[in-house]
Structure formats: C-alpha cells, structure tokens
Amino acid sequence: MDVSSTLVFAGIILVLLWLFSVNNSSKHRLPPGPRALPLIGNLPQxxxxxxxxxxxxFSETYGPVVTLYVGRQRTVALFGYDVVKEALVDQGDDFTGREQLPFMLKATRGYGLGISNGERWRQLRRFTLTTLRDFGMGRKGMEEWIQEESQxxxxxxxxxxGQPFEPTFLLGCTVSNxxxxxxxxxxxxxxxxxFLRLLNIFTEFIRFNTSTMGQLYAIFPWFIxxxxxxxxxxxxxxxxxREFIKKKIQEHKETLEPNSPRDYIDCFLIRMNQEKxxxxxxxxxxxxxxxxxNLFFAGTETTSTTMRYALSALIKYPEIQEKMRQEIDTVIGxxxxxxxxxxKSLPFTDAVIHEVQRFLDIVPFSVPRYTLKDISFRGYTIPKGTTILPMLHSVLREEKxxxxxxxxxxxxxxxxxxxxxxxxAFLPFSAGKRNCVGESLARMELFLFLVSLLQHFTFSCSEGPDSINLVxxxxxxxNMPRMHDIIATPR
Structure with missing residues (x-):
C-alpha cells in the first residue's frame, strides 16, 4: 500500500471512530451546542x-449549558453563577472528577493530588488539608512566616x-518561600x-500551556x-x-525524627511508614x-502572578493606590x-484586592472537571468521560x-x-469539593504582602499610568498579565 492510500485509509478509520463517538453520544440527551466537524470538533470556531x-x-446562542467538541473530546461548558454553583456545590459529588490534563499527566507521571480521582484524591486531599492547617495555613503561625518574608x-x-525593575521573579521568590x-x-x-532556576521553569511551563502549541498539546498529545x-x-x-524534590525528600529521610515532624514532607514520610x-x-x-x-507549583505561580497584576493595577490607577495608602496609614501606620x-478595619484595601482577583480572572476555565459516571443535570444527561468546563470567566464578569x-x-x-x-459570585478559587486547597493561604498572602508593600513604597512607572495595559x-x-518595569519609591 502506497503512502497516499495509507493516509486515506487512516483518515477513513479516524472518521469512523468520530462517527461512532457521536452516535454513542446520541443515546444521551446532551445539552445543545454548535455542530462539530469530524476529528477537529469545534476547534475552527x-x-x-x-x-x-x-x-x-456559544452561550449566547445555546444557553448556559453547552456541548462542544475540543478535537474528539466531548466537552460541556457551564456559564454563569447559578449554573456553576448548581454543578460544583449543589451537585458537588457528581462533579468531583478531575480532567487528566495531558501536560499535567506528563509532568506528574499521573500521580499526586492535582489530577487524581477517587480514593487517591480523597486520601491525599484530606491529608494535605489537615497537614497544612497543622502547620499554620490560615492561622497565626503562618501569618508570622508571611510577615517575616515581607521584611x-x-x-x-x-x-x-528607586531604580526600575521587573517584579516577576522577586514576587515569585517571596510567595514561593x-x-x-x-x-x-x-x-x-x-x-x-x-531557586531562581526553578521559578523560571514554572513561568515557562505556564507560558507553554497558555500558548497555541500548549493548547494543541492538550488536545492532540499523542501527535504533538x-x-x-x-x-x-x-x-x-x-x-x-522533580529531581530537586526527590533530593529534598532524600534529605528529609536521612534526618527524619518521627516524633517531631518539621513540614509536609516529614508528615507524609511518617504516614508512608505507618501504612507500609x-x-x-x-x-x-x-x-x-x-x-x-503540585503544592510547590500552585503555591508559587497563581499568588505571585496576582500580586504582580495588583501592582500594575495600582500604578494604572494612582488614585486607588493613594486611597489605599491613606487607609493603611490611618489604621496601621x-x-x-x-x-x-x-x-476588618481596611474595607477599601480589602475591596481592591478582591477586585484585582476578579478582574485578572486568572483561570477563566477553572481547572477542568471530568465526569466519572453518567450525570443528570438540568434535564440533560452528561455521559461518563465528558470534560466539564466551569467557566469562572462567565461568573466573574456576569452582568447580573x-x-x-x-x-x-x-x-x-x-x-x-x-x-x-x-x-x-466571587469564585477565583473555584467552588465545591475541588476548590483550591491553598485558598486560605493565598488570601492571607495577598493581604499581608500588598498591605506591607504599600506601607513602605509608592509604586509608579517611567512611562506613566497610561502605559500600563491590564489586558x-x-x-x-x-490569563498571564503583561510584564512592566516598575519603580518603588521608599516613603
């Protein structure tokens, strides 16, 4: 068989596979959506x-629950606060499945908390939340660590x-610590x-996954x-x-004192031994x-990116920055x-920080969910194996x-x-049983770091406020904010 015949034969097989998947889907009452093409689905749109x-x-035509195909992958997108809450909170048990994102699957070898499901997810999430809280997440002890890092x-x-600088890696170091x-x-x-090398790798990983090639990898990993x-x-x-983490784990093994755990790794090693x-x-x-x-990456990138965006917003709107500073000076000095x-005594400052998170809309799709069984939702049947996109963008920008x-x-x-x-409707950390495990830590970091910065510095840029682009x-x-050189003038 020559090359052209082989390609035609392969194309026929792929089309038949697509038709089989579509016919199989017709057994269910799927939500409405745009017509999809063989193999590539709705990608051209x-x-x-x-x-x-x-x-x-698509929601403007088909309503708040829409079926589309990303390549061959059947996907249901959820729009608006009412629908997203109904799925993730009211029917939370049905929507706890996590999509096996190809780039995360590749990076983690399929292990860990981030993309796990079933018993693995339950065991790891329960342990992680308990352990992080024991070490102060959301409590006084963690507050002191953040205050020290602020210094x-x-x-x-x-x-x-007072020289201009680009704050990405500095803020990354601060939050990551x-x-x-x-x-x-x-x-x-x-x-x-x-340390700087690792932070640079995290930034490159996010940029890749946000790029066109990264999106193609997520859809056609076997090809890319x-x-x-x-x-x-x-x-x-x-x-x-991974090698850095393995080295740290080995160091912990060699110095472990079971009766005196120092951190998350120690606690995990102790539990491993207990359940061997x-x-x-x-x-x-x-x-x-x-x-x-998962913790190292997520605990670094999203919060440091939000802080960087916050500084850009305060430079673009100097009147907001000044009003925050006056409030902070009055209450704290x-x-x-x-x-x-x-x-509680800084309502305007708190409001600005919340608005930064809303406006940045850092994960517009949320982290995709995945149906582990057939689900009945709003009169529709969503089949097992469907990707679910809770569109946080539609919640954070919903006009009503x-x-x-x-x-x-x-x-x-x-x-x-x-x-x-x-x-x-303020849901930057998503909602339900798979909301961000580090939400309380991120809220504490954003407040303490930004208030501390405004206590001691006035932020500006050489080109003036109008040069700042928040798109x-x-x-x-x-959503990855633009990089801007900024100036921090000591007060």
Whole structure:
C-alpha cells in the first residue's frame, strides 16, 4: 500500500471512530451546542489567542449549558453563577472528577493530588488539608512566616534604590518561600541560583500551556509528542523540578525524627511508614513527589502572578493606590507589621484586592472537571468521560452579578457606607469539593504582602499610568498579565 492510500485509509478509520463517538453520544440527551466537524470538533470556531472568549460566545446562542467538541473530546461548558454553583456545590459529588490534563499527566507521571480521582484524591486531599492547617495555613503561625518574608521583600526592594525593575521573579521568590516553609521546612535566598532556576521553569511551563502549541498539546498529545519543538524542552525542565524534590525528600529521610515532624514532607514520610503494609494506601513515594510538585507549583505561580497584576493595577490607577495608602496609614501606620485582624478595619484595601482577583480572572476555565459516571443535570444527561468546563470567566464578569463587570471598580465589594461586602459570585478559587486547597493561604498572602508593600513604597512607572495595559499578554489555560518595569519609591 502506497503512502497516499495509507493516509486515506487512516483518515477513513479516524472518521469512523468520530462517527461512532457521536452516535454513542446520541443515546444521551446532551445539552445543545454548535455542530462539530469530524476529528477537529469545534476547534475552527475557537480563537487560540483567547479560547475562553470564543467558548463564552456559544452561550449566547445555546444557553448556559453547552456541548462542544475540543478535537474528539466531548466537552460541556457551564456559564454563569447559578449554573456553576448548581454543578460544583449543589451537585458537588457528581462533579468531583478531575480532567487528566495531558501536560499535567506528563509532568506528574499521573500521580499526586492535582489530577487524581477517587480514593487517591480523597486520601491525599484530606491529608494535605489537615497537614497544612497543622502547620499554620490560615492561622497565626503562618501569618508570622508571611510577615517575616515581607521584611525580606522590603529589604530587597530598598536595595534597588528607586531604580526600575521587573517584579516577576522577586514576587515569585517571596510567595514561593512561604510554601517552601510549609513543604520543605526552609526558605531560600533571593539570589539562590537554583531557586531562581526553578521559578523560571514554572513561568515557562505556564507560558507553554497558555500558548497555541500548549493548547494543541492538550488536545492532540499523542501527535504533538512525536513532533520536535519547545514542548520537549519544557518537560525536560519539569524533570529538573522533580529531581530537586526527590533530593529534598532524600534529605528529609536521612534526618527524619518521627516524633517531631518539621513540614509536609516529614508528615507524609511518617504516614508512608505507618501504612507500609496497607495494600490500598495512597501514601506512596510517587504520590509524595507529585503532590509536593503540585503544592510547590500552585503555591508559587497563581499568588505571585496576582500580586504582580495588583501592582500594575495600582500604578494604572494612582488614585486607588493613594486611597489605599491613606487607609493603611490611618489604621496601621508605618511602624508595625500588618496582621489579618487589620483586614476588618481596611474595607477599601480589602475591596481592591478582591477586585484585582476578579478582574485578572486568572483561570477563566477553572481547572477542568471530568465526569466519572453518567450525570443528570438540568434535564440533560452528561455521559461518563465528558470534560466539564466551569467557566469562572462567565461568573466573574456576569452582568447580573456585577454593576460594571468590564471595569476595574473596587466598589463592587463595598456597600453604600463604604463597608466591605461579600459577593457570592466571587469564585477565583473555584467552588465545591475541588476548590483550591491553598485558598486560605493565598488570601492571607495577598493581604499581608500588598498591605506591607504599600506601607513602605509608592509604586509608579517611567512611562506613566497610561502605559500600563491590564489586558493579559496570553490567554489560554490561564490569563498571564503583561510584564512592566516598575519603580518603588521608599516613603
């Protein structure tokens, strides 16, 4: 058989496979959606530069629950607060499945908390939440760690003597050191070359997954894997992170004192030893390595990116920055560290931080869910094996939930008397049983770090406020803010 005949034969087989999957789907009452093409599904209708925008447009025609095909993968997108809450909270047990994202599967070897399901997920999530809380996540002990790290950050910025700098890696170091204290039991110097290398790898990994090639890898991993390209470099770099983590685990094994655990790794190693004879345990070495990778990565990137975006927003809106500073000076002054008790007395500052998270919309799709069984939802049947996209973008920008969803307005979180008010549609950490495991830590970091920075510095840029563009540079799996050189003038 010649090459052309082989290609035709392969094409026929693929079309038959697609037709089989579509016919199989017709047995269920799927939500409505746009007509899909063989093999590539609805990809031609999705803008790779901002896929969440294209997918959101489908809801204008087909309603708040939409079926589409990303390649051959059947996908159901959920739009608006009411629908997302109904799925993730009211029917939370049905939507606990996690999509096996190809790039995460490759990086973690399929182990760890991030993309696990079933008993593995239950065991690891319960243990992780309990252990992180025991070591102070959301409590006074963690507050002191963040306050100490704030002082390191302040000292480093002062050493720049008002010169412009790009804050990505500095903020990455600051935030990462907090999770490093929890997981590794140590912090790293801002000049540590290996530490900076790891943070650079995290940034490259996010950029790759947000790029067009990263999106293609997520849809056609079996094909892209066989092509030359930058993705091979990115995954080789993630192997460097794995080796770093393995080295730290070995150091912990050699110095472990079972009656005096120092951090997350110690606690996991102790649990591994306790359950070594349990054939159904999930406390195994591979899960330790990959869960530490999950925590290290997630505990660094999202919070540091949000802080960087916050500084850009404050430079773009200097009147907001000044109003925050006046409130902070009145309540705290400049001579003591802020603490979480101060938040109730800083309603405007708290509102700005919430608005930064809403407006950045860092994970517009949330982290995709996956149906582990057939699910009945809003009169439809969503078959087992369907990807679920809870469109957080549609919640954070929903017109009936926010007065001016497309404008940066801290007033979204203030009542008519200037008091902070909650909005149930504020879901940057997702919702339900698979919401962000580090939500309380991230909230504490954002508040304490940003308040501390505004106590001691005024932020600006050489080109002026109008030069700041808050539209993300990349919009794929995540919204990645643009980089700006900023100036921190000591007060």
């Amino acid at each position: 999705i803008d790779s530069n901002a896929p969440f925008k294209s997918i959101t447009k 390191h950050l302040e000292a480093h910025i002062r050493s720049l003597k 907090v999770i490093c204290c929890l997981v590794f039991g140590e912090r790293f110097n801002y000049e540590d070359k290996q 894997e066989r092509l030359p390209g930058h993705h091979h470099t990115v995954f080789a770099q993630m192997d460097e992170v 004879d349990n054939p159904s345990t999930e406390f195994i070495y591979d899960n330790l390595v990959s869960t530490v990778m 400049q001579n003591r560290c802020p603490n979480m008790e101060d938040r 939930q926010w007065a001016s969803p497309w404008s940066f307005k801290p007033e979204h979180f203030l009542d008519q008397n200037g008091n902070f008010k909650k909005n149930p 993300p540079e990349y919009s794929g799996f995540a």
